[in-house]
Amino acid sequence: MSTLKIAIQKNGRLSEKSLQLLKECGIKLSNGERTLKATSSNFPIEILFLRDDDIPQYVEQGVADIGILGENEVWEKDKNVSVTTKLGFANCRLSLAVPKEVNYTGPAYFNQTKIATSYPLILQQFLDKNNIEAEIETISGSVEIAPGIGLADAIFDIVSTGSTLQMNGLKEVETVTRSEAVLISNINLNNEKQDILNQLLFRIQSVKNASENKYILLNAPNDSIEKISGILPGMKSPTVLPLKEAGWSSIHSVINEDDFWDNIDRLKTLGAEGILIVNVEKMIL
Template identity: 55%
Template sequence: MNKLKIAIQKSGRLNEDSLKILKDCGISINNGNDQLMAEASDFPMEVLFLRNSDIPQYLKDGVVDAAIVGDNLLVEKGKGIRAVEKLGFSKCRVSIAVPKTFEYTSVKDLAGMQIATSYPNTVNDFLESKGISADLHQISGSVEIAPNIGLADAIVDIVSSGSTLFKNNLKEAEIILKSEAVLAVSPKISEESNAILQKFRFRIQSVLKARNSRYILMNVPNNKIDAVGKILPVLKSLTVMPLAEEGWSSVHSVIDKNTFWEVIDELKAVGAEGILVCPIEKMVL
């Protein structure tokens, strides 16, 4: 039986979230310590645990059919590889950082500077697009110490919270690109593996839709149901069930988790009571 071969990061920030989304998709991976390959027990899938920097080449060569990687890695090393789903986790920025004492005004300030980075292709493309020439020092790991030891005037690195920059007396000066985890696909994927991939994508989409939504139910006067319907973004129509108390109904719907506080304020203003907001495990459209 054909199986979808998917690569995820062996260790680091993407590993745990990648395994979690597989689990939420109903895919159980039995991987022991230091195991480089594992099979799913309930889905036609093999998982390869690889070094992050090696994954783009495995995709290009068709050794794996798909991978969960940071979008920033595809920009740096994966040209020609398609990202078919944004996964919503491991969000970060690839940014230029300079010493706190440096009075940065624009990207033109980088002209002629020495820049340390683990992303030379990304930086070169960015500088060329701005018509700027600078000297790059390619470093693997601990890029943020380069200005402190006199190796570089500035750095380009991944930034999440900015705490690492702060600890090294650096400040974020320019964002080159924003990144998050994506599902990437090999250009050499077979038709059989692609068919399995589409089933996997369907599960991912159901999980991500649920993560970004909340189920809401409330008691509403019957003469206010139309007003509630205008406030709530619904999939098709509101679910309305009569209550024992005459003139009232229980109204159910789905809302975006990022806007539900604003929506609740509006619902209360038109007379909704007993509002409950619940998480959704899966959402199949």
């Protein structure tokens, strides 16, 4: 049987999140987590630990069949790969930042400036779209120090919380695009490897569904069951079980976590009591 080779970042938070996702998908690694590669003892997959900016090229060339990395690297490297699914973690934005004392009035500010970045392709597309003529200074790592040492007037970089910008006397002024972790694949997978990928995608989707939903149990008066069922439709319909106390039932359902917080007051108004919220480990629709 074929083995599907998956490339993930060799260290950092994206690597940790990727390994956690595989673990939640029930995939056990037999050779540790920080060697050059690791194999699974219970799923036909081999993991290659690589630099994230090398992953698109290796997937295009077939050295790896699939890879997990940030969308920003996929866009920047512009390789002939397929974005198979978004994964919902490692969210960030790619933004322009300037020294905090600058009186920023809009994108035209960047005309005739020098901008430091590790993402020259994405930046150039933004500049072209906005008819801005600027010099791009391509550097790798520590982009945020460029204005402070006189290398550039502004920077274009990944921003998560913005704290790094603040520590370097910068402020975010333009969000160019937003990025998250994605799974990419080689466009020429054979049928056997595609079947393995489909199995993996099924597991990933089950984990994603579970992370976005909660199992809810509550007690409610029988005359409120119909209205509560409208709030908690579940995957098909809620489960309603009679309680020993006459006129009351226990209602079990699944609800999106955001929807729950939006509807908690309505549930309480309808007489819901003893509300329990339980994490869902896997959710297959």
